[in-house]
Amino acid sequence: MSRTLILRSRKDRWSIKLNTRVLVVTGVLAVLLAVSSVLALTSGSHPTSVLEVLGTLTAPNQSELALIILEIRLPRILMAILVGAALGSAGMILQGLVRNPLASPDVIGITSGASAAAVLFLWLGGVTGTSLLLAPVAMGGAFVVALGITALAWQRGISPARLVLVGVGLAAGLTAVTTLLLVLSPDATAMNAYIWLTGSLYASQWHDVTALAPWLMVCWPLALIKLRHLDAQSMGEDMALGLGSALQGHRLLFLVLAVALAGSAVAYAGAVGFIGLIAPHMARRLVNSGHTGLLPIAALIGALILLYADWVGRVAFIPRDLPAGIFVAGIGAPFFVYLLYRLRRELG
Amino acid sequence: MLTTPPAKMLGTLLCLGLLLAATVSSLIFGHIPVSLAMLINSLTDYDPGSLEHLVIHSERFSRTVTSVVVGAGLAIAGALMQTLTRNPLASPGILGINAGAMFFVVVGATLFSLTSPSQLVWAAFIGAATAAVLVYFLGQEAGRGVSPVRTVLAGVAVTALFVSFAQGLLILNQDRFESILFWLAGSVSGRDLDAIAPLLPLFGGALILALLLSRQLNLLGLDDEVIRGLGLRVGQVRLLIGLVVIVLAGTSVAMAGLIGFVGLIVPHMARGLFGTDHRWLLPLSAIIGATLLLAADTLARLVIPPQEIPVGVMTALLGTPLFLHLARHVRKVS
Amino acid sequence: MYRYASFLLIVTCLFQSPAAMAIPPVTSVEHALGEATIAGHPDRVVSLYQGATDTAVALGIEPIGVVESWTEKPMYHYLRNDIQNVTYLGLETQPDLERIAWLSPDLIIGARNRHRTIYPLLDRIAPTVIPGDVYDFKALLTMMAKATGRTARGEELLTRWQERVEDFRTRIRQKLGEQWPQEVAILSFRADHARIYYGGFARSVLDELGFTAPASHRQESWGIKLTSQESIPAMDAEAVFIFMEDDPAVQRTFNTWSSHPLWKNLKAVRQNDVYQVDPVTWNMGAGIIAANRMLDELYQHYDLHQPEHQGCPRC
Secondary structure: OOOEEEEEOHHHOOEEEEEHHHHHHHHHHHHHHHHHHHHHHHOOOOOOOHHHHHHHHHOOOOOHHHHHHHHHHHHHHHHHHHHHHHHHHHHHHHHHHHOOOOOOHHHHOHHHHHHHHHHHHHHHHHHHOOOOOHHHHHHHHHHHHHHHHHHHHEOOOEOHHHHHHHHHHHHHHHHHHHHHHHHHOOHHHHHHHHHHHHOOOOOOOHHHHHHHHHHHHHHHHHHHHHOHHHHHHOOOHHHHHHOOOOHHHHHHHHHHHHHHHHHHHHHHHOOOOOHHHHHHHHHHHHOOOOHHHHHHHHHHHHHHHHHHHHHHHHHOOOOOOOOHHHHHHHHHHHHHHHHHHHHHHHOO | OOOOHHHHHHHHHHHHHHHHHHHHHHHHOOOOOOOHHHHHHHHHOOOOOOHHHHHHHHHHHHHHHHHHHHHHHHHHHHHHHHHHOOOOOOOOOOOOHHHHHHHHHHHHHHOOOOOOHHHHHHHHHHHHHHHHHHHHHHOEEOOOEEOHHHHHHHHHHHHHHHHHHHHHHHHHOHHHHHHHHHHHHOOOOOOOHHHHOOHHHHHHHHHHHHHHOHHHHHHOOOOHHHHHHOOOOHHHHHHHHHHHHHHHHHHHHHHHOOOOOHHHHHHHHHHHHHOOOHHHHHHHHHHHHHHHHHHHHHHHHHHOOOOOOOHHHHHHHHHHHHHHHHHHOOOOOO | OHHHHHHHHHHHHHOOOHHHHOOOOEEEEEEOOEEEEEEOOOOOEEEOOHHHHHHHHHOOOOOOEEOOOOOOOOOOHHHHOOOOOOEEOOOOOOOOHHHHHHHOOOEEEOOHHHHOOOHHHHHHHOOEEOOOOOOOHHHHHHHHHHHOOOHHHHHHHHHHHHHHHHHHHHHHHHHHHHHOOOEEEEEEEOOOOEEEEOOOHHHHHHHHHOOEOOHHHOOOOOEEEEOOHHHHHHHOOOEEEEEEOOOHHHHHHHHHHHOOHHHHOOHHHHOOOEEEOOHHHHHHOOOHHHHHHHHHHHHHHOOOOOOOOOOOOOO
């Protein structure tokens, strides 16, 4: 039996139960992330050494090197971490909610909603190209679609299976709209849109980081506190109700959290797929725990995947800069197929 | 729902009538106005000098034929898939066949510089087959055979896999991007009938095989043990049907690009009217499918002339509301 | 005490040598995304789109960094000789920011439809100028001439262009007589569709030269993509200019469309006024040099005699 650690607030308002293995794994992953980030900071089309990087971080100046490291690379790496973490956690929450190991923000249609809104915006914007309004618009699209999915799937409550099916249907319809807009757009707009649809962190700047971070600061603590209710639900609806869990209310909350996390991530990085699907599974392979413990691990794994994918995109085809989404698919897709193969035997 | 044979016959005649109307509309409507009289004239007394007759014989005729073939093929493939996987939501689009074809076409066009339609047609075909096999195996649940929801989700996953790889290739080869875009969106126009001709015998053969297996298909809805008890070789039948599906769906995608929802919605419509007996279901799915695609193509031409909305987009726009209606009424699936 | 100090200061200043007193001229250039303040005459210029590369070369500048061309990679043949020692920055859609920063440029020119998002970063690296319309090569020339302090040269180029335009208009009016102004359409073929251009670089040059367009082509959008050969009549005009890539799939599409009976019915085809032109200068260059080369081609197609170019080897 694994050893557990229990944190309680005063007056027992809330408590978190952690098992030591979770803590160890989280720690290791966090260290790995930190080291990888520093190494990623040293890579780029302009070679820099670790010493130079550390030097610039501690004593910033106005040189070109500082500009490259602090204004071009650092925000991008931070965005990769934040977006990957957000997608990993969103996937985790959705899989728990829908009780299906193959659910993720892309499957459910959240990503398609954001995509359709973004491409529509780019098409209407025309020659004026991308602008700072793109992210909020994409977020709005994600929420509108999530609302639509909920409304359509609602029949005296949300049934997980129905949620998935409605999501799949809406995703297909929205993809058609997106394709139509791509076909009608002039070439520059179509390419902008296509790159966005693949998921790219190019041109991430500090204002993107400061816009995304607050969403995560709000959603994560909320998720951590409430996720125990997902554990209860996985034991069956009657059990959950018996344990005092407000079933529909919590389901709605988790949906909102997943949409907020995934929507904000996709709004800034484009329609990056797979992370929300794989990170939770990788987390479960490392640790056997309830959802609360799995959340930080899924987030860290998501961050690592996107960090590495973006790293490859930045340095593998210099001077071209390839969207991270391609490499996420390169890592994610085969893993996913392998996963499906493994899962079918495990469920026997 | 029509239950008695005379009622079914009447229903069939009605559907055929609709098909005829759709065919005529497809031949009449378009950028260049053609009247019904001109159409009849062009068939009886063809005048190569007349602009309208030319348009009908070249452009509209090939579109109509392609729409009928592809519409019928997709509808039957969908019906067979739904029976085979025991999943009311199976179709070539959802089960990844379209995406597999897309990926192989993109690979062909970018990595192998394939350009001629006949080459790309084979690439699409192989891609469709690969995806179908992949989804079939991934949709199995250990010990219980094919699981409905797992198959749909496996299809979605395989779709995502192929689509993202294809996207990656297209971004690496940005100049090829614009050349593929229209194909990806689905189109029945300008199809070089000579390029498709080699596929048609295959298509016809698959169609006939499907119709011949109608009786066996009726039994596939039952439990495996019952079927074996009745003397049917389950594995063999499933394999044959699988091959038929791959041929029909694969050739349809190869001919017309990515067209979704026809394979999904039409079998439901046919089932709703004529019941689940495959001897009626298959031919009628074909008729309704052809009608639907003809109607979608005609509509796609009329919305923003002289540009056209890709027909794949049109079927999706028409089909999504219908699909959502279906999805809402699916009872809890295991 | 303080008054004495300031008196000293003024006296010291007055006795400084004129050279040390000279402040480099500061130019302020207003552009689509703001205002750029440029000190002196920038020599280290980075161009982030095709038209800017073309214009820089016309102004006599060899850019230190450019984005790759779309065809004839890495740089179009007509500009290659003037861009020998240049650093390539990747594609126009996502230029390599680190390389740009490391080059330490004095001036960066970008395009609004591509580089709006990275504009804040670019502006931190060097003063950045973003013209409003990618196709307006004259506005681009004026803006770049001002930004690089080569206004004399810029004006010279514009005057020369104006002279050539006038010359062409006179000669073609003489040649075509009653048929002038001629209605022309601009078409392009791709592997899976055909295009009609309603606006853009080539159209603007043709309009300036006095050509007209069919009524249905007078629209706000850039153009349309056609997938059905039935729409061929939409392409009709008295003369037709076509450009396309040298690619077997494109060639096949063109052959299919041009052997269609509806194509043979077009006015331009019947009058044998169908011209295939260079896609690079007509569609991609988008700068003053490309415009001049386009004009050269038109002189050739209409079989008009060109006056000698004087003192302007680059145009």
